[in-house]
Amino acid sequence: MNKFSRIALGAVSMLTAAALLSACTQGGGASSSSSPAAQVAGGSLTVVVTGGNGTMTTLDPIAPANPNSDMKNAIFGELFHLGANAEIQPSLATGYTVSPDGLTVTYKLRTGVTFSDGTPFNAAAVKAAYDRALNPANGCPCLSTFATIASTAAPDDSTVVVTLKKPSPAFMVSISGTAMNWIPSPTAEAAMSPADFGAKPVGAGPFTVTSFDSNQKLVLAKNPKYYDPAYLDTLTFQSIGTDQSALASIQSGQAQVVEGITTFPLFTQAKAQFDVVPTASTSVWLNQFNTISGPMSNPLARQALRYATDAQGINNAIFEGQNTIANMGVAQGLPFYQATVPGFLGYDLAKATALVTQIGGLSIEIMETTSTVGQKVAEALAAQWTKAGVKVTLVAPSLADKQAKIKAGSWDVSTAFMGSIDPAGSLGYNSFFGSGQPNSGTKDATLDTLIQSAASELDQTKRADLYKQVAQKINDNSDAGFLFSNQTFNIVSRTGVVNASQPVRWMDWAKVSVPASK
Amino acid sequence: MTAVPELVLAPTATRRPSAFGTWLRLNRDLWIPGVLLALVILACFLGPLVLHVTDPLAQDLESVNLPLFSPSYPLGTDDLGRDTLSRLLYGGRTSIEIALAANVLGLFFGGVIGIISGYRGGLTDTLIARGIDVLVAFPSLVLLLVVASYLGPSELNVILAIGFFSIPAYARLARAATMRLRGLTYVTAAQLGGQKDTVVMTRHIFPNVLPQLLTYSILHIGIVIVIEASLSFLGVGVPPPTPSWGTMISNGQLYLTTNPLLLLVPSAALVITVLLFNTVGDAVRERWAKS
C-alpha cells in the first residue's frame, strides 16, 4: 500500500456512529423499532416533509432550489456516504486516495453498475456530472464550495481523478449532499429538456422516480438493479405546508415518518406516541454583530449583549433543552468540534447592565430568520436584552433583503445559524467572518489569515488547533456570540417502520423497511 | 336574565315611563351589545393602565405555559413566559387599531372614488368602474402577500395592505348610493342653483352616503381582524414581539394540543368582539333600512 496515500475504506463502521450519538434516545422510553427487528423486502412507506424541507421544486442535482438531500440520495445514490459523525463510507465509489500534496483526489468506482435507463455508470459519467455542475452558466449552488476544483479526468472506466487548485482537506467531507455526490445519467440528461430532467431524472440510486409533482408529491419505486437493493417497493414523499398537519398525518396513520418539523412544542406532543430522532446537526445558532459600523462596532456593546444572553434559558424554553450550548461555529459531533473554547462569555445580567450604562445606553435592531423558531429565538433574545437596558427592535428580512442589508452595512445584530459539515464549507467561518463575505459583519485581516490557513491545512491535528484559534479569536473580539446547536428531528412511527430510528446525517431510505404484516 | 327586566318593569308600570326609559326598552338590540362593545374596547385601551398588568413583552422563561388562574397570571402565560392577560389587552388594542384604521382608509378612498364615479357618470364612471373590477378580480391574497412582503411586516403596512384591499367594496357601495341620490329633487335643485359639483358632492351627497358606509364598516371590522390573523399565519402580519389577536392565534395554533389555552383565549376574545360588532352593525343597519 502506498505509504503516502491515505486509504479511507469503510474506516468507521455504522455501529461506532450509532454508539457515539446514542444520546439521541430523547425519543423517550422504549421504542419497539430500535430493537433489531428482522427486515423484509416489500411494502410501501409514506414520508411527510414540511417546512423548508417540504420545498421540492426540481430533482435536478445541480438545481439551486433543491429538495432534501435524502430524496436525491434515494434517486442518484451516493459516491460516498457520510455517516452521522462525518465518517466517509464507500457507496457507488469503493474508495478514494489523496495525493501527498493534497492536490489530486482519485476515486475508485464500483464496477458493473448501470443507471436505471441501462446506460453504464462509469468514470465518464462522473466527469460529465462534475463538468456540468461546475459550469458557472448552470448556476449550481455547489460552485462556491467547489471553486477549488481545477479539472476532472476519467483515465479509465472506474477511475476518476479530480485535480484541485489548492490543497482542500475539507473536500471529501463536503461533497456529501451536493451535486458532487449525485451522478445522473449523462445520456438521459442530454436527451431530456431541463424541465423533464428536473421532474424525472435518471440516476443509479436505490430508487427510481415514478412521478413527481413539484412541491407536492414525489413517488419513488425500488430500483432492482441497485447493488444493495432497497427493502421498500414504493417510497412516497408528500410535502405539506404546516407542521401541525404534518404531525396530524402521522397521528392518523397516513404517514410513517415526518421530516423537517421545526416547531419544537410539537415534539413534546409527538414523544408520547412516536420516536423523535435527531438528524446529525451541521449548524449552530449565533448572534452575529456588525463590527464595522453602527452601535455594535463598540466592543463593549458586543460584550454587553453576550453577557445579557441566557442561551441555556432559551434552549430550555424553546428547544426543550435539547440543543447543546455552543462555544464555536462547529456543531457537536462534527470533526473540529470543541465543547469549550476560551473567551466564551456566560450569562451575567449585572455585568451586561453595567456595560450598557457605561457606554451610555444601546439601541439596536435584530435581524431574525423568517422561520417560526427563528422568530421565537429572536423574541426571547430581545426580551433578555431589554432586561439589561438595551432598546431592541426586531426585523425579519427575506434572505435577499438580509444580504442586501449586510452589504450596505445597515444592520446591527443578526440572529441566524451557521456551519457546514466541514468548517471550510459554504456556510462555515469564511462566509460568516471573512472580510467582505455575503454573511459577514467582520473585517479582520488576522482572522482572515487564520481562517484561510485552517481551510488548507492538511494535518488534522494542526487543523483542529487552528479552528480552535479561529473560535477563540471570534470570542475574544466578540465578533459573534455563539448560542447552541441547531438540531432537526424526524418523527418516526414505532410500529409502521423498521430501522428508521437510528441517528443519521440523512435518512438512508434503502436501509428502511416496513413490518412484514403490512 | 329573565328576572332582571321584571324588576325594572315593576316600578315603571305605576309611573309614566320616561322618554329615556322607553328608548332603552325599544333599543335593547342596539345598546346592550353597544355597551358591551364599548367595555371591550375600553378594557383594551384603558385596562392596561388601570389593572397594572405586566409588560406584554416581558418574559419569564422559568414559568412558561402556566395554566389559568396562576398567581399573578390570571390567564396564564404563553410559550415564552409572557402574561397572557396583558398580551390579550395590548393585542386587542393592536387588532382594533388595525381594524379601525384599515376601515377608515377603505371608507375614505373607496367613498371618494365611488361618489365621484357615481356622480360624474360617463367616461369617468366607466374608467373607475373598470378599475374597481380589476381590484375585485385580482386575487386579494396575492396583493396582500406581495404588498406586505414588499413593505416589510409592520403594523402600519398591515393597515395599508388591508385598507387598500377594502377600497373596492366601499367604492361600489358609494357609487350605487350616489347614483340613487343623483336623481333626487334636492340634488337636482342644488345643481340648478348653480352650486359647484364639489360642493354638491361634499354637502349633499356625502352626508347621505356616509351612514350606509359606516354601517358596512361596522360589519367589516370583524372581517379585518380575521384577515389580520390569516396574514400572521402566512408570516406577513404584525411582526413579533408586538402582540395582536392575530399573532396570538397564529402562535397558539402551534400549541393546539399541548396548551390549547394559547389558542382559546385570543380566539374567544376575537369571537366575542366580532359577535358584538355584528350585532351592533345589524341593529344599526335595521334602523338605516327603516328610515
Next chain:
Amino acid sequence: MATAYLNTTAPRPNVFVAFVRHPVVRVIGIRLLQAIPILLIATFITFALLNLLPGSTASALLGDGASAEQIKALEIKLHLDQPFWERYWTWLTAAFTGNLGESLVNQQSVTAVVLDRLHVSLSLIFLSITLAVSGAIVFATVSAKKPGGVIDRIFTFISSLGQSIPTFVFSLVMVLVFSVTLSLLPAIGYVPFSDSPIGWAQSMILPVLSMSFPIWAIFCRMLRADLIDQASSEDYVQTARAKGAGGWAVLIRHILRNSIFGLITLVGLQMGSLIGNTAIVESIFGLPGIGRELLNAIHFKDIPMVCGIVVVMVIITVLANLAVDLLYAVLDPRIRHDSRS
C-alpha cells in the same frame, strides 16, 4: 326564454347575425372583452410588484452561501438581467398565444403546471360555494321563520363563529377531530377522482368544509337579514298572507325567491377572497392546487408562475361574475341583459 328569442329570427336571413345580436351572447361577449384590459392591468401590476421586491429569484434560489458572482451568473441564465419592460413584453406576447412562460425555478411550462393543478382548486371552490349556498338557504330560512327564537339565536351564534374563526384554525381543529381522534377522514393528501371516486370524496370533505364555513356564515347572515326585512315590509308578502298562504309557503315561494338575488351577488363578490383562501386550505391539507403553487411561487419570486396563476384566478373571477349575471337573467326575466348596474 330561449324559444322566445328563436321566434324573433323568423325570416332567418343570417343565423350568425341573429346569434351575435342575441342579448345573452352580447352580454357574454362584452364581459369577455372587458376581461382583456383587466387581465392586462392585473398581470402588469403583478409583474411590477414582484419586480419591486428586494432581492432576485437567483438569490432566493441559491441561499445563504452564494457569492455575488454566482447570483449574477444565475440571473443571466434566467434572463433576469434584461430590463423590466423587455421581460414583461416577452412574457405578454407569448401569453397571448397561450404560453404563460417557463418557471424560473424548475423550467416547467407554467401553462402545463397551471392546467395540471387547476381542477383541484376549481372543485374546491365549486363544492365550497355549493355547500355554503345550500347550507345558507336552509339555515337562513329556518332562522327567519321565527326571528329571535331559540333556533335563530343558535344559528346566529354559529354563523358568527364562522365569521370570526380564521380558516387555518378551523381546518386544524377539523383535522384533529375527524382525522386524528376519530380516524374517519384523511388528514392530508389528494386522491384524483380518476384513481378512486371514494378516495377523492374523502380527501375533499375536510378542505371543502373548512373553505365553506366562513362564506356560509356570511351568506347565512345576509340572507337571514334580507328575509326578515322583506317579510316585515314588502307589500306582496302582506298580499300573499292575506290570500291565506301559510308561513312556510310565503317564506319559501315568495320571499326566498326574491332574496336569492342578493345571495347570488354576494357569491360573485366573495370570489376574490375565496380564491385567496384556497392557498391556506391547500397548504394545510396538502392539496395540489394553484393556491399553494402561488404561495411557493411568491416565495421564490417566480414571476412567470405568479403571473400565470394570477391570470387564471382573474379569469375564474370574471367567469364567475359572468355566471352570476346570467343566473340573474335566468331567474328574473324582468332584468334586461344590457342594463348593467
